[in-house]
Amino acid sequence: MTNVVAREAPVGGVGAPVAARKAGPADEFFRGVTVVAYREILRLVHDKSRIVSSLAMPLMFFVMFGAGFGRAIGGMAPGVNFIQFLFPGIIAQTVFMTSIFSGMSVVWDREFGFLRELLVAPISRAGIVIGKVIGGAILALFQAAIVLVLAPFLKVKLDLQILATAIPLLVLFSFSLSSLGILMASRMRSQQGFQMMMQLLIMPMIFLSGAFFPLNNVPAWLSIVSKLNPLTYGVDAIRHAFLDHAGMAAGPTPFSVILFGHPMTMMQDVAIVAVMGAVLLAAATWSFSRQE
């Protein structure tokens, strides 16, 4: 008899059905943000190969570019050698790549089905997008930190003031780029499309952003293309953060991007990236929310 009762008992049945509880839109937004961001971090912890590759890529760049061009180019400006010029560029490139990948991981989630679990949960679509963006920024900062550890070995100057300037910049750029990734991914159905985007759009954008070589001495067509590239201003701002000397904290450096004859200051670069980021984030949220 007791057996019969046990068989019909609800499973772990304490508490009222969750369906009975009410939650507002704000609740659904913040819950979306936290669960999605939390999952990004969980996946980072589980995916050990990502940590290795995130260290390997920048190291390879330093060795190849540093050894290859360093000697040939010599000093870039008074007191700045090629590695010191390259270092902020590599940091920027790392953050760009990580953020775009993170945003575009929506394509993977869609292909492996997990996206549906998210889309049908009682969390808002905007919350999912913001959660992805925040998760992307955390991953990007983690990757950037790994590269920063290399600084002392490369004789790159790094102090608290530089870090305090650079980290908020990196977060801002990461937000923009994650948004770009989500925007592209929200209309993409397959990984093939993702590969194409990477090769035809993202890689050229990174190479023409001034991350690896200065843009002040290039042919006119390349100069125009690079100034249309939003990444250029991100790289420029981060380079400002690393190379500006104490007295001229917001002033131009010898490598500053020159727009209409005016060398950009760090804050002007930041303004451009911030506007671009806001537009991309709004577009990503809109596009992601509209999908069925």
Place this chain on the structure above:
Amino acid sequence: MDAILAEDLVRRFKAVEAVKGVSFAVAEGEVFGFLGPNGAGKTTTINMLCTLLRPTSGSARVNGFDVATQTSDVRRSIGLVFQDTTLDDYLSAEQNLRFHAQAYAVPREVFEPRMEGLLKLLDLWDRRKETTRNYSGGMKRRLEIARGLLHHPKVLFLDEPSIGLDPQTRRHIWEHLQDLRQREKLTIFLTTHYMDEAEYCDRIAIMDHGSIVALDTPENLKSGVGGDVVTLKAEDNAALVRELKEAHGVDARLENGEVSFTIAGGKAWLPKFVREASQSLTSLGLRGPTLDDVFLKITGRAIREQGADQFEGIRRMRRRR
């Protein structure tokens, strides 16, 4: 109150009308099935009920909530198991459930015993720390059922719950579902193209080309076929068909070297026929009507299980990469 109430639901994809105005009601505690071939509009209907697709026109209520305007309330009150797995392969079973609990705002003190209870019931407790990547198809499906029930939903939606599973695993899953249904007083809504799975339903809606063509209990549907199905083989099948027509008024079909027809009270009729038959019979068979026969009678076609399974195999291979 009905657990699900659909009124004239329509969904159009560009030029194609996938669901052409379906209406039905599912009572609380009922197991209700949509049966039909692939492309009949079953999944589209389930997606509209789960708020994943907006109806082009018509309306539906789930647990009293409108699927177009009260999406959050609908979502909180239902559990879902999709056709393709929607687990995060990188995470363990427990982490997948924990994620779900957070997304559905299940408090920790409710979650812990609930997870333990469900995982033990579904025989997954010992392997909860493993990543789901290593799980078999049947285990994944069981975990998805556990996940779908984690937040105490009142209605569980199952889209082709046993697609790609072998018959033994399929039966096993259904033992669990029957058990859970009893314990949780669940309403279950499922789509399937497997006849044996449809037999578990209290009522079945047969769907074809986006419309419901029949809706009743499996017993009533089968009795609508008009008797038992007899299959015969004789040395001269054509002569047998003639004899059936002339002496007994039976319209038999000759297919694949087999004569088959439906007749009321087949068990009593067959021995009598065998005694009196002038043809020499080489084989005979008698069975009760199946839902396949029902579908055949209504639509004039058989549900092609074979084709669907091959397709499924290819899709699964692609996904495994």
